Amino acid sequence: MPDLRPRFDELLRRLGEISDVEHAEAILTWDQETGMPPLGAPARAEQLGALARIAHELGTAPELGSLLEELRELEQSSDRESFEASVIRVTRHDYEKKLRIPSELRAEMTRAASVGYAAWLQARDAVDYEIFRPHLERRLALTSEYVACFAPFDDPYDVLLDDHEPGMSTADVAAIFERLKAELVPLVAGLGEPVDDSCLHGYFSPARQREFSLEVLSRWGMDDQAWRLDDTVHPFATNGSITDIRLTTQFHDDQLVGILSCLHEFGHGIYERQVDARYERTPLAEGVSSSFHESQSRLWENIVGRSLSTWRFFYPRLQECFPERLAEVPLEEFHRALNRVAPGLRRVDADEVTYPLHIILRFELERDMLAGAVTPSDLPEAFDAKLRDYLGVEPRNVLDGVLQDVHWSDSSFGYFPSYALGNVISVQLWERATSELGNLEEEFERGEFGPLREWLREHVHRWGRTFKPPELLERAVGGPLDAEPYVAYLRAKVEALEAA
Ligand code: ZN
Numbered sequence: 001m002p003d004l005r006p007r008f009d010e011l012l013r014r015l016g017e018i019s020d021v022e023h024a025e026a027i028l029t030w031d032q033e034t035g036m037p038p039l040g041a042p043a044r045a046e047q048l049g050a051l052a053r054i055a056h057e058l059g060t061a062p063e064l065g066s067l068l069e070e071l072r073e074l075e076q077s078s079d080r081e082s083f084e085a086s087v088i089r090v091t092r093h094d095y096e097k098k099l100r101i102p103s104e105l106r107a108e109m110t111r112a113a114s115v116g117y118a119a120w121l122q123a124r125d126a127v128d129y130e131i132f133r134p135h136l137e138r139r140l141a142l143t144s145e146y147v148a149c150f151a152p153f154d155d156p157y158d159v160l161l162d163d164h165e166p167g168m169s170t171a172d173v174a175a176i177f178e179r180l181k182a183e184l185v186p187l188v189a190g191l192g193e194p195v196d197d198s199c200l201h202g203y204f205s206p207a208r209q210r211e212f213s214l215e216v217l218s219r220w221g222m223d224d225q226a227w228r229l230d231d232t233v234h235p236f237a238t239n240g241s242i243t244d245i246r247l248t249t250q251f252h253d254d255q256l257v258g259i260l261s262c263l264h265e266f267g268h269g270i271y272e273r274q275v276d277a278r279y280e281r282t283p284l285a286e287g288v289s290s291s292f293h294e295s296q297s298r299l300w301e302n303i304v305g306r307s308l309s310t311w312r313f314f315y316p317r318l319q320e321c322f323p324e325r326l327a328e329v330p331l332e333e334f335h336r337a338l339n340r341v342a343p344g345l346r347r348v349d350a351d352e353v354t355y356p357l358h359i360i361l362r363f364e365l366e367r368d369m370l371a372g373a374v375t376p377s378d379l380p381e382a383f384d385a386k387l388r389d390y391l392g393v394e395p396r397n398v399l400d401g402v403l404q405d406v407h408w409s410d411s412s413f414g415y416f417p418s419y420a421l422g423n424v425i426s427v428q429l430w431e432r433a434t435s436e437l438g439n440l441e442e443e444f445e446r447g448e449f450g451p452l453r454e455w456l457r458e459h460v461h462r463w464g465r466t467f468k469p470p471e472l473l474e475r476a477v478g479g480p481l482d483a484e485p486y487v488a489y490l491r492a493k494v495e496a497l498e499a500a
Pocket residue numbers: 264268294297
């Protein structure tokens with residue numbers, strides 16, 4: 001075999017350049033949603049469009065294709081889990097996929113996303129869906145063009161799902177969701193009076209919330225050398241590299257949800273932060289799928305962040321931050337309020353039990369829109385009807401309904417299922433971690449979160465995109481995707497609340 005090392009180094013050089021452009025794009029998007037003045041939007045849309053086009057051109061260059069051909073031998077003679085074989089395999093997968101999409105279409109989708117986001121903000125300010133509707137129509141048309149690039153397929157939604165959940169079919173997702181719906185719709189309909197959560201409402205200084213959140217996150221593993229936290233409208237996490245993690249949140253002065261969204265975004269951040277440093281500037285340096293990403297955010301936000309043991313450690317400090325609100329509130333009351341279950345209108349405020357139903361209705365609507373069964377004009381009414389049917393709630397206006405999520409303005413369709421699939425995976429990982437590590441709750445009570453974080457590094461984070469999601473799950477938990485542990489977890493949660 002000829003010495004292929006120089007050719008592999010050439011591959012790494014090219015991949016590094018692509019990664020640089022993509023991360024520049026990520027940081028410009030972060031800036032757009034954190035600090036950019038509104039009139040920066042049109043120019044920013046052009047800038048993001050230009051970077052997306054450059055990344056696409058670099059990622060589909062014929063030279064990259066011939067390098068991948070030359071390196072087949074190296075890939076086949078290396079151990080499948082090795083850095084070399086994994087980089088070549090994952091690059092080939094991405095390359096073949098990108099080749100299908102014309103770079104003009106890619107740039108147009110990015111531009112439309114940026115303009116769509118600005119229109120979504122305007123429509124929300126004006127409480128007027130009609131401002132947003134033409135942008136949704138445009139995005140839907142572009143999505144159909146995109147899907148057509150991958151013909152033939154069994155289900156058009158498979159194409160979108162594959163961008164977020166490689167190795168999973170729409171039929172798999174629909175089956176898991178049918179199981180959840182059958183369980184949760186009656187469970188939610190049968191809920192008793194919700195617990196009193198008035199202790200979570202009232203004036204909470206945003207500056208203090210920020211200070212407290214940073215204390216929790218630094219206990220969990222955040223540091224100011226590699227992380228930062230900023231304000232935005234719709235919280236998200238992104239990164240400029242493995243050592244540059246950007247979390248965002250929104251602190252409201254009348255409730256504490258901004259703290260919980262910090263805990264959520266931390267889960268995303270720690271995943272990217274704990275990818276093997278050797279993968280930097282390669283396509284391996286990223287979470288393997290959206291559902292795995294959401295499994296991390298949900299695990300830290302819900303399983304850790306709403307546990308009584310965690311708050312045994314943090315609650316005294318929270319009381320110190322907000323003595324006028326919480327000094328007289330016992331820990332158990334605060335904890336029950338934090339775990340309150342009650343059907344509501346907004347997905348991002350939803351509790352753990354009703355949350356999957358918000359996702360399932362969006363998944364169904366996306367499939368219907370893609371099939372033409374629901375048009376953007378029908379969408380507000382179709383959205384409200386499902387809120388009524390699954391959750392028994394009635395929106396007052398489009399802010400509560402169809403305009404509540406950012407996703408249909410600036411991201412691709414096909415992302416929502418990942419949130420609920422992430423919940424399913426999070427409970428599978430938690431069960432496995434506790435079976436191997438013993439009683440983690442005792443650790444949390446002492447403020448020790450390192451053992452869980454390190455277990456996740458070892459079994460999930462460090463691998464980046466080395467394995468496809470089903471294989472990574474199999475290796476981490478010893479089985480396939482399974483809704484049952486999650487269903488049992490939710491049932492136990494409701495029973496505990498009703499018993500209290
Ligand atoms: Zn998330």
